[in-house]
Structures are given as C-alpha cells and as structure tokens.
Amino acid sequence: MHPEVTRAAVLREFAAPLEIADVPLPDDLPPGSAIVRVTRTTLCGTDAHLWQGAMPFVGLPIILGHEMAGEAVALGPDAGRDALGKPVELGSRVVWSESVCGHCHACTVLNEPVLCAQRGYGFAQRADRWPFAIGGLSRYAYVPPGAHRIVLADDLPDTWAASAGCAVKTVVRAFANAGGVEPGATVVVQGAGPLGLVATAYARASGAGQVITLGGPANRLALAAGFGADATIDVTDVTDPDERVAQVEELTGARGADLVLDFAGAPTANREGVLMCARRGTHVVVGLAGPDPAPVPMDVVMGRELTVVGSLNGDVGDLARALRFLSAFADRFDFDALFSPPVGLSGAERAIRDMASMAAVKAVVDPGLD
Ligand SMILES: [Zn+2]
Ligand SMILES: [Zn+2]
Structure with missing residues (x-):
C-alpha cells in the first residue's frame, strides 16, 4: 500500500510563499499508472516564471517542479515495463515524461508526441483535483498512464537524471531538429x-x-x-x-x-x-x-x-537520449558543477527565487527532506 497523502510545497498564490501541506494521492491506480517516491527534483526557469505569475492563466493551487527522479512505490495494472521494455518493479529508480494521449493528430499522424494536444504538464494539473500530486515539489508523485517511464542506470545520479526531464532533453531535441x-x-x-x-x-x-x-x-x-x-x-x-x-x-x-x-x-x-x-x-x-x-x-x-x-521541449525519445548522453560523458564533463546542493521542501521557495535571480544555475530539491 502506498501512502494516502503526500507532503508537498504548494503554490496557492503567485509570488507568495509556498505552503507546505498534505495533498491526497490517488488510492485506486488506473492501468499504466504508478506512484513514485520523489528522490530528487531539479528546478527549471519555467518554475521560476510560473511562481512569479508570468503565466497567470495557470489555475492554482499547483505543485511546481517538472524535472524529477524517484523510486516506484506502487504500480497500477500493466505498469510493469518502461518505455524501453525493461521491467519496472517496486523500488525501481525511474524518470518519466509528460503524459501524452496517444490518439491525437500529433501523437498518431505526425508521430510527434511533444506536440500532443493533451500533453500533461505539471502546471496543467491543479493540486486540489484528482490526481492531485504530479509535480516535483512533493514527497510522492502520481505518474499518469500516458507518461512513459525510463528505468535508470545504477551509476546515473538522481540529480542528473532529474535534469534530463526538461533541460537536457530540450537540448537533445534542439540538436536533433537541426x-x-x-x-x-x-x-x-x-x-x-x-x-x-x-x-x-x-x-x-x-x-x-x-x-x-x-x-x-x-x-x-x-x-x-x-x-x-x-x-x-x-x-x-x-x-x-x-x-x-x-x-x-x-x-x-x-x-x-x-x-x-x-x-x-x-x-x-x-x-x-x-x-x-x-x-x-x-x-x-x-x-x-x-x-x-x-x-x-x-x-x-x-x-x-x-x-x-x-524546437519545443522533448519527448520520451529525447529523454532516453539525454540520459544516454549524461552517462556516456560523465567522465568528460563536470555536470555536478551545474547543480546547487539539495535543499528540503521548506527550502523550495528560496530555491525558486535563486532560479529567478540567476543565483543558481540549477537549484535542487530533495523532497524527502523538510
Ligand atoms: Zn522546464
Ligand atoms: Zn496526443
């Protein structure tokens, strides 16, 4: 059994302090879905823009954070394989893509899920409506059925893997589109x-x-x-x-x-x-x-x-290539130099401000810490 609620840093009002609160987790897991214990969240410039209110059309409350890595703690039916066919088991370390519908024009005819009409981004999901917790500033997160998972190589650090979820895959796709x-x-x-x-x-x-x-x-x-x-x-x-x-x-x-x-x-x-x-x-x-x-x-x-x-963000293929790039060049480039030391949920707001002010290149949150 997975927990019924999760501690999270919730954005209730733009440019205001995040509220540390308990948010429900879905109890029944639909086929293909999962619950993950988030072990690392890296922040993106978009999180800072969202927090500042630069996208005022976003419905609040929400849980910010869309670059994360974690450990599977509950699996719905038919959630036992990742995007590459590897088994996903309880305890598997994973990253995951935004959810896509799989049946719109972009998903099928164009075969470009990054352009999916119903792409499920974290900030499109209010924290007071089912399935509540899909953002990264949360101890546990719901992974929707259409969000492809990738099981991580043992030697790939959580922080690097999390950053593949937006930043690194966006770079990979930009070069591919060129x-x-x-x-x-x-x-x-x-x-x-x-x-x-x-x-x-x-x-x-x-x-x-x-x-x-x-x-x-x-x-x-x-x-x-x-x-x-x-x-x-x-x-x-x-x-x-x-x-x-x-x-x-x-x-x-x-x-x-x-x-x-x-x-x-x-x-x-x-x-x-x-x-x-x-x-x-x-x-x-x-x-x-x-x-x-x-x-x-x-x-x-x-x-x-x-x-x-x-070039717009990246899909699960770009995510897979991003992880492969980080692994392959781990010895060549000092990727750790990009990241600030991890803070807990109570430090998340400061971390977002550090992204906004450019004091941090990449601020890091360990949602397991207070
Ligand atoms: Zn981003
Ligand atoms: Zn679609």
Whole structure:
C-alpha cells in the first residue's frame, strides 16, 4: 500500500510563499499508472516564471517542479515495463515524461508526441483535483498512464537524471531538429543558463570544430569553458547586439556559424542568431523572445539560404537520449558543477527565487527532506 497523502510545497498564490501541506494521492491506480517516491527534483526557469505569475492563466493551487527522479512505490495494472521494455518493479529508480494521449493528430499522424494536444504538464494539473500530486515539489508523485517511464542506470545520479526531464532533453531535441552537428562545424550557443551550458557540452561531444557560447555572468561563462566552449562572449559586457554579431564574425573568420542555437530567450536573440549564421547555416529557436521581439531579417534568411527551425521541449525519445548522453560523458564533463546542493521542501521557495535571480544555475530539491 502506498501512502494516502503526500507532503508537498504548494503554490496557492503567485509570488507568495509556498505552503507546505498534505495533498491526497490517488488510492485506486488506473492501468499504466504508478506512484513514485520523489528522490530528487531539479528546478527549471519555467518554475521560476510560473511562481512569479508570468503565466497567470495557470489555475492554482499547483505543485511546481517538472524535472524529477524517484523510486516506484506502487504500480497500477500493466505498469510493469518502461518505455524501453525493461521491467519496472517496486523500488525501481525511474524518470518519466509528460503524459501524452496517444490518439491525437500529433501523437498518431505526425508521430510527434511533444506536440500532443493533451500533453500533461505539471502546471496543467491543479493540486486540489484528482490526481492531485504530479509535480516535483512533493514527497510522492502520481505518474499518469500516458507518461512513459525510463528505468535508470545504477551509476546515473538522481540529480542528473532529474535534469534530463526538461533541460537536457530540450537540448537533445534542439540538436536533433537541426539535423545534428557536422564534424568540424562551427556552433554558436546563445545563452549560458542550464540549457546553454548543456548545449555547449553537447556541441563539443557531437564533434563541433569550434564552439562559441554567449551569455553571462562571468561565472557561467567559466562553466561554459569547462563544458567545451572555445570562446565565450559576455553579453553583460558586450551589450550591443550588433557588436556580438561582429565578434562572432571575427571569431569565425568572417564566415559565420554553421549552427546557431538560441537558448537565451531574449528579445534580440533570433535576430542575432540569424545574422550569426554562415551561408546555408541553421538557426534553432528554443528560447521565448517575449512579447516584443526584434524583427528577424528574412532577407538574410533568403540571401544566405538559411534554415530556421523551432524546437519545443522533448519527448520520451529525447529523454532516453539525454540520459544516454549524461552517462556516456560523465567522465568528460563536470555536470555536478551545474547543480546547487539539495535543499528540503521548506527550502523550495528560496530555491525558486535563486532560479529567478540567476543565483543558481540549477537549484535542487530533495523532497524527502523538510
Ligand atoms: Zn522546464
Ligand atoms: Zn496526443
């Protein structure tokens, strides 16, 4: 028997303290569902935006956190296999994807579950309605039937695995949507937050010849260098977007970059990204430019025959590849440097504020701790 309630940090009012409260857990488990004891939750910029009230249409109360790893403590009928066919047993360490419906146009015709019309994201689930607890700032979480699980390799730390649940899989999909990295290619990464830093490592691991990372502040760019950036541009120093484009031009021998990935989500990022591209280059849009973006010069897209491609989060395949990447390059990159020491549920609000203020690259919560 799994517990009937779970202790959780609940968001009842935007930008207000989280309330530590007991939230019900579903008692009857539908086929394919599970209950997991959450062992680690890593926070994402979206959690901070949600907390601040930047998405006011989200119905409260909710439990924030959508990057987590845990241990299965209860399994509904037909929940005994993961997405790769491995057995899931009580005590199995798992991560899981957002739930998808499996029968909409995106799920079936497009075969792109990331675009599922009914994709079940944590913030779409109110904590006062069944199944109550699917967010990460909770001691236990309900895993819906359509959320594919992946059993973790023994040597993969919970914290790394949790971060695959949004940040790392988003990076993996962005590179995949770009068609990968040609060996020796020049790659520009816009942004030195968690996504930009992981992307820097991913570009290096993918065989890029030159990796240039833009972002700030300086401590994050030092991390970028550790993750394989050959050059960094501090956007807090170089505040003129055109000057940043000129610096990339200079660093690439006036040719521009073969691949420019936007993980910055700044109003000028996509204009800069296109201008930084070499002829026949590709610009991948991952960041959200906000309500007032700088116009993207479409004449440059035409004249250089550029490819501009969008990329949204990641599906269970991207999640599987993200875990594989972290395992395969565990010795090459210091992934631990991304993460703050874990705090308990009572520290979750502080951790979210640290994400909002950029004091933490990736704040970490162990919901088992008070
Ligand atoms: Zn996220
Ligand atoms: Zn669907």
